[in-house]
Amino acid sequence: MSNRINESEAIAFLEGHDNFLIFTHNSPDADTIGSAIALVASLRALGKTAVAFNREGVPERLAFLEAKEYFRAELPCDLSPFTLVSVDVASPKMLSGGDETLTFALSIDHHEINSISCDNLYLHADYPAAGEIVYELIKGLGVGIDQTVAGALYAAISSDSGGFRYDSTRPETMYAAAELMRAGIDFAKINRLLFDSKSPAQIAVEKLAYEKLEFHFGGKFVLVAVTQEDLDRIGAEDSDTEVLNQIPRTVAGALVSAVIKPKGTLMKCSMRSNEMISVAEIAAQFSGGGHYHAAGFSKEGATVEEFRRLVIDAVGEKLESL
Ligand SMILES: [Mn+2]
The missing domain is CATH 3.10.310.30 (Diaminopimelate Epimerase; Chain A, domain 1)
Incomplete structure (x- = not known):
C-alpha cells in the first residue's frame, strides 16, 4: 500500500532526495512530457541531478517542447542509486519494457484510479492535468519559473484540459495559466501546435x-x-x-x-x-x-x-x- 502524502510532504520529499529518474507514460502526451520537463529543470535548478525517461522517446508532434536535454530513452542497468518518480502514470499498464514491475519512491498523478506501485502517492484527482500539480510543487520549492518550465507546464495543462474547456478545468487552473503566460511564453503557438496542427x-x-x-x-x-x-x-x-x-x-x-x-x-x-x-x-x-x-x-x-x-x-x- 502506498502512503498518500500532502503537498508539504511532497515538497519535503523532493527537497530531501536527489538523483531523480522521472518516468512518463507510454504513448506520451504533452501532460506527462511537459510535467517531466518542468520537474527535471526545477530540480536541476536546485542543484540536484534529475533526468526524465520514456522508452518511446518524445513524439515528433511534441518536438516544440525541446525535451532533448531533459529526456533519455534508455535506463541505466542499475536503478538502485536513483529516486524513481512517476508523473501522470495511472497504472503499471501505462509503462512498458519491464518497467511495469518497478516500485516508485513517489508517484505524482491526477488519475483517481492510480494503481502504480509506489511508496508515496501525491494525487489530486480533481486537477485537469498533472502539470497543474507540478506547477504548485515548483512554486512550493521556491524555484523561479523560466520560459522553458512555463512553456512545458502551459502545454501540459492546456493539453489535458482540452485548451481549458473540459469541466475538469478549475478556477485555479486559469490562475496558474495566467502566471505561466506572464513568463512571456508564446501560448498561442503552443495551443496551435497542440490543437490546430495535423500532419x-x-x-x-x-x-x-x-x-x-x-x-x-x-x-x-x-x-x-x-x-x-x-x-x-x-x-x-x-x-x-x-x-x-x-x-x-x-x-x-x-x-x-x-x-x-x-x-x-x-x-x-x-x-x-x-x-x-x-x-x-x-x-x-x-x-x-x-x-x-x-x-x-x-x-x-x-x-x-x-x-x-x-x-x-x-x-x-x-x-x-x-
Ligand atoms: Mn494527464
Missing part, C-alpha cells in the same frame, strides 16, 4: 475515422474501431492515431463515444462521455481506469471484434439503466 498522416487517420463511424442505440453511442490492417493501409504510426479520439466525441447526441485500436499486440479502447454516464465504471469492468468522462481499458492479444462486442454490450447496459 498528413493524422489527416489520413481522421478520414479513416469518419469512414469507420458506427452509430449505436439511436446515436447515443458512437464508436470507431480500426484494425492494424486499416492503419497499415494508410501508413499511420501509433503516434498519429491520437486524433482518432477526437472524431466520435464530436457527434451531437452521443452520450458515450469510444475508439478501439490496436497498439502492437495490445488492444485498446478509450471512451468519453458527455454527461450522465461514468466511463470510468465501464472501464473498471475490464480492469481499466480513468476519469468519469474519460477512461479506457486494454488487453493483450484481444481482437478488435472482441472489444467491439464488449464495449457495445457494456455501454448498452449503462444506457438502459438511465
